[in-house]
Amino acid sequence: AQKITQTQPGMFVQEKEAVTLDCTYDTSDPSYGLFWYKQPSSGEMIFLIYQGSYDQQNATEGRYSLNFQKARKSANLVISASQLGDSAMYFCAMRVRASGGSYIPTFGRGTSLIVHP
Amino acid sequence: GAGVSQSPSNKVTEKGKDVELRCDPISGHTALYWYRQSLGQGLEFLIYFQGNSAPDKSGLPSDRFSAERTGGSVSTLTIQRTQQEDSAVYLCASSLVSGPSIYNEQFFGPGTRLTVL
Numbered sequence: 001a002q003k004i005t006q007t008q009p010g011m012f013v014q015e016k017e018a019v020t021l022d023c024t025y026d027t028s029d030p031s032y033g034l035f036w037y038k039q040p041s042s043g044e045m046i047f048l049i050y051q052g053s054y055d056q057q058n059a060t061e062g063r064y065s066l067n068f069q070k071a072r073k074s075a076n077l078v079i080s081a082s083q084l085g086d087s088a089m090y091f092c093a094m095r096v097r098a099s100g101g102s103y104i105p106t107f108g109r110g111t112s113l114i115v116h117p
Numbered sequence: 118g119a120g121v122s123q124s125p126s127n128k129v130t131e132k133g134k135d136v137e138l139r140c141d142p143i144s145g146h147t148a149l150y151w152y153r154q155s156l157g158q159g160l161e162f163l164i165y166f167q168g169n170s171a172p173d174k175s176g177l178p179s180d181r182f183s184a185e186r187t188g189g190s191v192s193t194l195t196i197q198r199t200q201q202e203d204s205a206v207y208l209c210a211s212s213l214v215s216g217p218s219i220y221n222e223q224f225f226g227p228g229t230r231l232t233v234l
Contacts, residue, residue: 033221043206045225091159095221102165102173103215105150105223109159 003027004094006108013082014116020067021077021111023092032096034075035105036066040088048090051075082115089113119143121226123209129232130199138194138229142211150223151184151194152208160208166192167215199233206230 003026013019025034036048051059051066059066067076079086092108122141130136142149151163162176166186177183181199186192196203210223 033216035222037225043228045208045210045223047222047224050222093160095216098173098175102167102170103221104162104165104173104175106162107152107160 004092004106004108006092006111008111009109010112010114012114012116013079015084016081018078018080019082019113021079021090021092021113022074023076023108024072024074025092025094026073027094027096029096032094034066034068035093035095036064036075036077037091037093038086038088039091039110045091049077079113084115084117087113087115121209121211121224123207123226123229125229126227127230127232129234131234132201133198135195135197136199136231138196138207138209138231140192140194140209140211140226142190142192142209143224144190146211146213146224147189148212148215148221149186149192150210150212151192152210153178153205154208154228155205163194163207165215196231199231201233204231204233 005024032053034051038046049059049061049064051068058068063080065078089110091110093105095103095105098104124139147168149166152160154160164184165173181197184194206228208228209226212221212223
């Protein structure tokens, strides 16, 4: 069975500092995609960054980068130069082919990030 | 707008009543997903539609839950004989197609907050 684990229920970071949010995954399928989403208090889910299992380089999107360590099955999100607006829940998700043939995303339980001024 | 829309945004109902939640996906998106998010929790997959294929209902928690998608577009999630434990935010997402790649990025609606008294 596919599984996503986010071990940090809550994280605190000082404004302008960098922070790493952990995500480990478990799948035996060689083809999968990893996604990170941000959910502010308003409730909307905002896509941040994607890493494909065959991608050779770590994904980057502005202040977001993904530290992809395939052998360790980890896909940690790094946010550089934290801003107050980064305070939100962050979810790691994996998409891999399920036994029935469909690609059902599996989400972690999330990490609550609070950025202090 | 061109995003995923959901209605109603809030629904308060009495235990035992039936409710219908609606999702309008992005035009042209063939994949549609329903999730449930209880307070402070991650996303729980409910059901998935892909084109004209039979839906993947593996996440539905009981036979009180059902969903349909008419004409490959609008979807309705129905909860019969609601219980207090059904109280949650119900999120709908759509993607262009289904699969592990970035082209399958999910776009989420704002959610429907269901409260069962």
